[in-house]
Amino acid sequence: MEIYLIRHTTPAIESGICYGFSDIDVADTFETEAAAVKAKLPEGDFDVYSSPLLRCHKLATTLFGDKVITDERLKEMNFGAWEMLAWEAIGKEELQTWADDFVQAKVPQGESYEELYLRTMAVVEEIIEKGNNAVLVTHGGVIRSILAHATNTPLVDSFDLKVQYGRISQLQVENGDIKVIFYNS
Numbered sequence: 001m002e003i004y005l006i007r008h009t010t011p012a013i014e015s016g017i018c019y020g021f022s023d024i025d026v027a028d029t030f031e032t033e034a035a036a037v038k039a040k041l042p043e044g045d046f047d048v049y050s051s052p053l054l055r056c057h058k059l060a061t062t063l064f065g066d067k068v069i070t071d072e073r074l075k076e077m078n079f080g081a082w083e084m085l086a087w088e089a090i091g092k093e094e095l096q097t098w099a100d101d102f103v104q105a106k107v108p109q110g111e112s113y114e115e116l117y118l119r120t121m122a123v124v125e126e127i128i129e130k131g132n133n134a135v136l137v138t139h140g141g142v143i144r145s146i147l148a149h150a151t152n153t154p155l156v157d158s159f160d161l162k163v164q165y166g167r168i169s170q171l172q173v174e175n176g177d178i179k180v181i182f183y184n185s
Contacts, residue, residue, distance in 0.1 A: 001173040003127065004046070004135045005143045005183075006063075008055040009033035009166040018090065020076040020110075020141070022083050023054050033166040034062045040168055040185060047130065049123070050137040051075045059166075060137035068137075073119040076139035080110025103155045117145040117155055124149075128173050143169060150178040 010027040013019060026033075041063065048067055050060035051074040060068040082090055098105045106112045120142050127134045136142075140163040148158035150171055162184065163169070169183035 001128065001131055002042075002133045002181075003124070003171040003173060003178075004042070005146060005169040005171065006037060006059065006135060006137045007140055007143055007163050007165055007167055008051075008053075008059050008137065009037070011055050011165075016086050016088065018079050018082045018085050018087050020079040020083065020139075021053075026055050026058055030058070034059055037166050037168065038063055041135075044133060047127070047132045047134045048137070049074060049127065049134060051139060051142070053139075056137045056139065060135075063137070064135070071123055073123045074136060074138045074142055077107075077113060077116045077141045078110040079107050081108040082110065113141070113145070113155060116141055117148075120145050121149060124178075128176065128178075146171070146178075147180060147183060150180050 008026070009030050010033060011024040012027045013024050037059065048060060048064045048069065050056045050068050050070050052070040052072060053075055057068065057070060094108070098107060103113045124146060143163045144158050144161050145155065147153070147161045147169065148155055153161065164184055167184045169185070170181040172179045172181050
């Protein structure tokens, strides 16, 4: 069984802004980036899952038409009270408290990285149980958490796994074991 993870294309937001659950549109480069993703996709029949957020769903439907299944659990991390704030506008103490233990510490009115990981892996386990080849069009945090699981990387070290916009990662599942074939292609 193969699972392809596709990160959405460049979002239409200036750098330095905290966003996760916010429904951001894609940048003007979308058509070019989507064509580059499409050129790398393998042939075959896939179940296609997407975050419902516009930056993912737009790419998923552009690539796969109306066969896309949306799943709330594939959303990016919920940054709660910090959503759409400039990172520098977030209180330094509050930000440092979270940064010191971002895996377990919850963002105010949001979630922890561990909570994102748990909801993400619940989706992945359901997909593996179905046994069909699948594509997930989702976000950097979601993909990073799946790659961390597949490579036995502790969540605290998972940000060393760089996941770029509009890139594909391939996983192979055999007897319940997940192996990374490539990532960030």
